[in-house]
Amino acid sequence: MVFYMQFRPSTLMILQTIVTPMKSTIPELGIPIAEITDDGTPDRPELSLHGETLSRLRDYVVEGNIPDGGRVPERQLCELFGVSRTPLREALKVLAAEGLIELLPNRGARVRELGKRDLEELFDVMGGLESLAGRLACETITDEEIAEIERLHYEMYGYYLHRDMHNYFQVNQRIHERIVAASRNETLRSIYANLAGRIRRVRYSANFARKRQRWAEAMREHEAILDALRRRAGSELSDTLFRHLRNKRTAAVEHLGSAPGGLAGEAVDD
Amino acid sequence: MVFYMQFRPSTLMILQTIVTPMKSTIPELGIPIAEITDDGTPDRPELSLHGETLSRLRDYVVEGNIPDGGRVPERQLCELFGVSRTPLREALKVLAAEGLIELLPNRGARVRELGKRDLEELFDVMGGLESLAGRLACETITDEEIAEIERLHYEMYGYYLHRDMHNYFQVNQRIHERIVAASRNETLRSIYANLAGRIRRVRYSANFARKRQRWAEAMREHEAILDALRRRAGSELSDTLFRHLRNKRTAAVEHLGSAPGGLAGEAVDD
């Protein structure tokens, strides 16, 4: 049970100057002021069914539980998540807006299939965003953050030497995330995350190992990235990052070049 | 009324090799095969109520029909658009995902208010995207497209000389759009459009005119952009574009620097 405090507008005016962001029910104040629950715990926002369903469904799709281009079974998912169709359908519309699935008129939704061209576009945009992130990061990044990225870099180098693809990619991804985070731009970060999600469905590192040359090249590029970052050379870093991603794109897209529209699903690792 | 053709899977196999993308109801084939409507017109997809409502509502918000930070009146909008709450609510969720509005738990939605920091972030990301667009454009842009941008450039220059702010901005925007379009990257374009929409709510060009210096500077930057584009110098163009947007950001954000969280609504032009 929940107890509320009530005030008149006049009282409110005064309270607003005293009380900071808490909770209440006063309408004029868009933001709540004060609320106490009987058990003493500060009331948890408790994600709405819609929000909950949305992230669960997003994960479900991103993690590849539905085959590429496969239909999204509305009814089944309702049961799986234990919600009615309303919140689920809302989530579907959002996911469609995010570009993860596509809506077929009168025929539900299906997981969006990424063709070669789609991947190229996605890689390019991600490259652009990372490139931007690097440039921005140079403006405000702290020595500690650089040190952390350096640490990851050497960790990754270790995996490279040991030909440990799996961990290499793991750390590699973490480095890129760090750079994006260092840009201190939430907007950028959320767009980046969205694109990363779309791509994550496609495992693109398979038989990367065979192209030893490309791998060595990637390592060298990472050296250059780290170097530019250390010197906080914004434009240079931006350029290096973009080229790095461009090469990554070429390697990735080339690898699954077989299928014209869709993708041959022979990939293995992440 | 609509007539369908029906086939067995066996027949379908054969048809698939003959008939190209048309319409039908065969399930195995995700894509329709053949459909004829009685009036002869090829069946129009006819945007769903959801899609229709979504774009109408998006426009409604972007065009500023609801004050900054104002609540989105669900009930009223249902009447305005003549739809039930279901499609409208779906649209709300999508718009929230797009970052145009925000959802308050148990309290509906309100138009997202852009603070100084939000604007900075948006400008930076748009700058990054344009910068990327420029770089990509250099790879495939045709002489005709460059010529068109040149034309716009000189048209804009004319408005600059005549101190015609309104048209200047109009054409200016068109130039940037052209560059984005020339990147031939739909993903990029749609993200760019989304960000542009968020910003469009804020008229940021007011009293730009007073800063004659900045205006002249902007013109010079545009010269440099055009120059790099002509030479198809990707990296250079990328850099120039970013710096241009960065300056634009500074000018724009500075101008409405008064309000700390929200924005003083003294802007005038677009």
Next chain:
DNA sequence: ATGGAAAAAAATGAATGCAAAATATGCTCA
């Protein structure tokens, strides 16, 4: 059997219904 059509079943899209939460209004008592 097999092509084709009608009939049945399932799904989708959207409106309505309903309980919980928020907001507004009225009332009481110093």
Next chain:
DNA sequence: TGAGCATATTTTGCATTCATTTTTTTCCAT
């Protein structure tokens, strides 16, 4: 009069219902 409380009213979130549309099944005539 107005602070504080209790009661209406509205709004919100979600489930349910309903009319279509799509998909599957059944059936009939070759």
